[in-house]
Amino acid sequence: MSGEIEISVKNLNLWFGNFQALKNVNIDIPKNAVTALIGPSGCGKSTFIKTLDRMNDLVDNVKFTGEVIYKGRNILNSDTDVVALRKEIGMVFQKPNPFPKSIFDNVAYGPRVHGIRDKKALNEIVERSLKGAAIWDEVKDRLNESALRLSGGQQQRLCIARLLAVEPDVLLMDEPASALDPIATSKIEDLIYELKKEYTIIIVTHNMQQAARVSSHTAFFFLGELVEYASTIDLFERPREKKTEDYVTGKFG
Amino acid sequence: MVVTFNRAVRTLRRSGTRDAGERFIQLILLVCAVSSIFAIFLIIVFVFSQGVPFLAEAGLGFLTTSVWLPADSFAAGTWGIFPIILGSLIVTLGAVAIGAPLGIACAVFLAEIAPPAVRRLLVPSVSALAGVPSVVYGFFALLVIVPWIRGQFGGFGTSILACWIILSVMILPTIISVSTDAVRAVPREYKEGSLAMGATRWQTIRSVLIPAASSGIMASVILGMGRAIGETMAVLLVAGNSVTIPGSIFAPVSTLTATIALEMGYATGAHQQALFAMGVVLFVFILILTGLANLASRRRVTF
Amino acid sequence: MPAKRREIVPMALLWGAGISTIVILIVILAYILAKGLPLISWHFLTTNPGVRGQTGAGIYSTIVATVAVTGVALLVAAPLSVGGAIYLNEYTRENLLRKVIRQAAEVLAGIPSIIIGLFGFLFFVIYLLPYTGGWSVLSAGLTLAFMVLPISLRISEEALKAVPGELREGSLGLGATKWQSITTVVLPTALPGIITGLILGMGRAIGETAAILLTAGGALGVIQSLRDPACPMTLYIYNILTEYNDTSAAYGTAAVLIIAILAITFITDWLMNSYTKKLQGL
Numbered sequence: 001m002s003g004e005i006e007i008s009v010k011n012l013n014l015w016f017g018n019f020q021a022l023k024n025v026n027i028d029i030p031k032n033a034v035t036a037l038i039g040p041s042g043c044g045k046s047t048f049i050k051t052l053d054r055m056n057d058l059v060d061n062v063k064f065t066g067e068v069i070y071k072g073r074n075i076l077n078s079d080t081d082v083v084a085l086r087k088e089i090g091m092v093f094q095k096p097n098p099f100p101k102s103i104f105d106n107v108a109y110g111p112r113v114h115g116i117r118d119k120k121a122l123n124e125i126v127e128r129s130l131k132g133a134a135i136w137d138e139v140k141d142r143l144n145e146s147a148l149r150l151s152g153g154q155q156q157r158l159c160i161a162r163l164l165a166v167e168p169d170v171l172l173m174d175e176p177a178s179a180l181d182p183i184a185t186s187k188i189e190d191l192i193y194e195l196k197k198e199y200t201i202i203i204v205t206h207n208m209q210q211a212a213r214v215s216s217h218t219a220f221f222f223l224g225e226l227v228e229y230a231s232t233i234d235l236f237e238r239p240r241e242k243k244t245e246d247y248v249t250g251k252f253g
Numbered sequence: 254m255v256v257t258f259n260r261a262v263r264t265l266r267r268s269g270t271r272d273a274g275e276r277f278i279q280l281i282l283l284v285c286a287v288s289s290i291f292a293i294f295l296i297i298v299f300v301f302s303q304g305v306p307f308l309a310e311a312g313l314g315f316l317t318t319s320v321w322l323p324a325d326s327f328a329a330g331t332w333g334i335f336p337i338i339l340g341s342l343i344v345t346l347g348a349v350a351i352g353a354p355l356g357i358a359c360a361v362f363l364a365e366i367a368p369p370a371v372r373r374l375l376v377p378s379v380s381a382l383a384g385v386p387s388v389v390y391g392f393f394a395l396l397v398i399v400p401w402i403r404g405q406f407g408g409f410g411t412s413i414l415a416c417w418i419i420l421s422v423m424i425l426p427t428i429i430s431v432s433t434d435a436v437r438a439v440p441r442e443y444k445e446g447s448l449a450m451g452a453t454r455w456q457t458i459r460s461v462l463i464p465a466a467s468s469g470i471m472a473s474v475i476l477g478m479g480r481a482i483g484e485t486m487a488v489l490l491v492a493g494n495s496v497t498i499p500g501s502i503f504a505p506v507s508t509l510t511a512t513i514a515l516e517m518g519y520a521t522g523a524h525q526q527a528l529f530a531m532g533v534v535l536f537v538f539i540l541i542l543t544g545l546a547n548l549a550s551r552r553r554v555t556f
Numbered sequence: 557m558p559a560k561r562r563e564i565v566p567m568a569l570l571w572g573a574g575i576s577t578i579v580i581l582i583v584i585l586a587y588i589l590a591k592g593l594p595l596i597s598w599h600f601l602t603t604n605p606g607v608r609g610q611t612g613a614g615i616y617s618t619i620v621a622t623v624a625v626t627g628v629a630l631l632v633a634a635p636l637s638v639g640g641a642i643y644l645n646e647y648t649r650e651n652l653l654r655k656v657i658r659q660a661a662e663v664l665a666g667i668p669s670i671i672i673g674l675f676g677f678l679f680f681v682i683y684l685l686p687y688t689g690g691w692s693v694l695s696a697g698l699t700l701a702f703m704v705l706p707i708s709l710r711i712s713e714e715a716l717k718a719v720p721g722e723l724r725e726g727s728l729g730l731g732a733t734k735w736q737s738i739t740t741v742v743l744p745t746a747l748p749g750i751i752t753g754l755i756l757g758m759g760r761a762i763g764e765t766a767a768i769l770l771t772a773g774g775a776l777g778v779i780q781s782l783r784d785p786a787c788p789m790t791l792y793i794y795n796i797l798t799e800y801n802d803t804s805a806a807y808g809t810a811a812v813l814i815i816a817i818l819a820i821t822f823i824t825d826w827l828m829n830s831y832t833k834k835l836q837g838l
Contacts, residue, residue, distance in 0.1 A: 083728075
């Protein structure tokens with residue numbers, strides 16, 4: 001695999017109580033590229049990305065072993081500042097989750113909790129972030145309206161803008177378009193294409209066409225195991241594993 | 254100008270001061286959360302500290318004998334609160350007998366039948382009924398219900414009947430709101446299943462909804478009972494407060510709550526302790542009712 | 557259809573039960589307001605009660621007493637109940653502690669006010685006399701805090717529970733700390749519900765009499781400090797009814813109380829509706 005590595009995962013195992021959700025996962029995530037995670041529901045792909053920003057910590061009885069190396073340290077270590085980590089590794093959720101605040105306040109939320117109070121600076125960050133998420137033109141005249149009045153697709157792009165405002169390095173996207181219609185989906189995909197120039201993106205999707213369209217690398221998960229990880233073209237056209245082939249050709253899933 | 258976060262502060266190691274701050278906040282919140290437990294503890298310790306020694310000295314006769322002639326010292330007084338306990342029970346059971354059918358019917362109406370416009374009127378009415386101060390209920394009862402009873406049936410008017418009428422109204426909000434929740438919580442499928450078999454609305458209510466909601470309805474009645482037995486001001490104003498075993502529903506009556514409220518103002522010494530002991534008796538009644546209500550709402554429904 | 561005809565009686569009874577609940581409320585309110593409203597005037601609200609409730613006097617000092625006692629109760633109960641609700645909903649999962657606290661709040665809410673009054677008398681009036689001044693606004697307010705606490709705790713907890721979990725995830729996902737997420741996203745979202753709980757608790761404090769009877773002292777002068785004895789409106793009504801011959805001031809006082817309770821009912825109703833709408837983004 002060419003290029004720089006952003007996140008390197010080594011021998012990752014994860015349990016919810018007695019249930020092992022991830023089994024000995026090893027994967028290197030390339031920098032400034034889109035990596036897609038595919039697999040049937042319950043295969044562990046969502047659990048996997050929630051491990052990368054330690055969102056699984058919110059779940060009861062979660063245990064993990066192994067290493068996730070990011071910026072030279074194992075972020076699974078107990079002395080990791082998960083708050084600072086989540087600022088650098090941001091997450092876009094399956095269902096858009098704007099706060100019941102104005103559009104402006106949604107985007108300014110992150111900078112504000114991180115201590116930026118200056119009005120001019122906030123204005124600038126909000127505008128830059130909304131432009132970055134390709135939604136500025138649609139909302140620039142209604143920044144003080146409630147974010148909940150936006151359409152589902154707009155809400156999701158707003159959530160991406162909200163994330164860009166805290167200047168993360170990595171964007172995790174958990175089926176970001178699964179709740180959206182085809183037009184809104186294609187806008188999100190265009191946006192992902194733009195964003196990969198500056199960000200490392202990991203996207204979970206159940207839509208294989210989407211994986212093929214947006215990603216350069218694809219990982220196939222099945223029953224908690226990483227079955228195959230390759231460049232997207234190779235994985236879809238020349239899968240090495242029988243399971244992968246069955247899945248990408250639609251034999252199960 | 255490009256605004257950007259200071260990259261230097263972005264180490265991924267945990268911040269000790271921030272962790273400590275968050276833990277401190279969590280500790281304060283924990284203290285707030287356990288304040289309810291602490292409050293009950295305080296109430297029990299203080300009320301029991303006065304009441305239990307008296308109960309120990311007076312023995313079972315306190316509960317079973319009928320002459321109440323309190324005095325400053327234990328030896329000088331006569332301590333029998335049986336008529337008072339009986340009064341509390343009579344007043345409570347009668348109020349529930351009147352209030353429960355009305356409240357349950359109102360709950361079924363609210364949950365199943367009321368058109369939206371009526372519901373929008375009824376829901377705030379029930380909360381307003383719950384909000385009316387008990388002294389105002391007592392005031393109304395003293396100036397409207399008591400004279401009416403006096404005119405219709407003779408006597409003083411301050412009587413068991415007056416207590417029943419006003420208490421049955423006062424327990425309505427409790428019974429209605431808890432029962433409504435119980436009826437609403439019945440799965441839609443039960444109702445739809447019954448209606449689909451050609452049952453009428455009333456048949457469905459009677460043979461599916463009410464049985465399925467029965468544990469919650471039972472809990473609402475028990476909670477209403479707790480409210481009635483604990484009610485003070487309205488009863489104090491209309492009961493007549495005579496410590497005798499009442500001969501009819503038009504006779505005056507005395508309850509635990511009213512006696513405590515009435516006599517606390519001037520009681521001293523053993524008399525005051527006796528009132529605390531009555532508080533302990535009342536507390537035990539309430540605990541039993543709360544326990545029963547819990548049991549009722551946990552009971553598995555089969556029908 | 558015979559089945560349909562058999563419906564008429566039970567259906568009419570259910571309608572009757574619903575309508576009679578509204579009618580009972582209207583009768584009680586109408587009676588007191590009809591007799592009490594004509595007595596309410598600026599003079600009535602701003603003049604102190606006369607000796608033995610003489611006609612022509614007002615209820616100023618009793619309003620002040622009610623406000624002061626309620627204020628003390630809320631000042632103590634509000635942080636405890638909101639803080640407790642935050643702890644229960646945001647920092648614990650379903651465990652034993654949470655069950656025990658919830659059960660405790662339920663028991664506390666069910667304790668008759670006269671027992672809380674007995675406790676308040678013993679603890680605040682007698683035991684803490686050097687600090688509370690004995691029978692006083694402070695003793696009464698602190699006693700009432702025990703009654704406001706469980707009401708406000710339960711409703712605040714429900715309000716927090718109604719805040720969607722995705723909002724918390726969204727905030728944590730942006731690198732906000734837990735406490736930042738609570739103060740900037742969770743609490744503002746739940747605020748109408750929390751305020752509803754506090755207002756309902758306030759209504760309970762305004763309307764309470766039995767516990768006040770044992771702790772406030774009943775003095776009719778305008779309080780100069782929180783350690784002075786006082787006579788809130790509810791206690792004044794009781795005193796008029798049991799001690800005075802002229803009961804007209806009781807109508808006026810009761811009417812003022814009724815108006816306060818109606819205002820509380822409407823405000824909370826409106827707040828809860830706006831809360832629902834807020835969560836739906838309207």
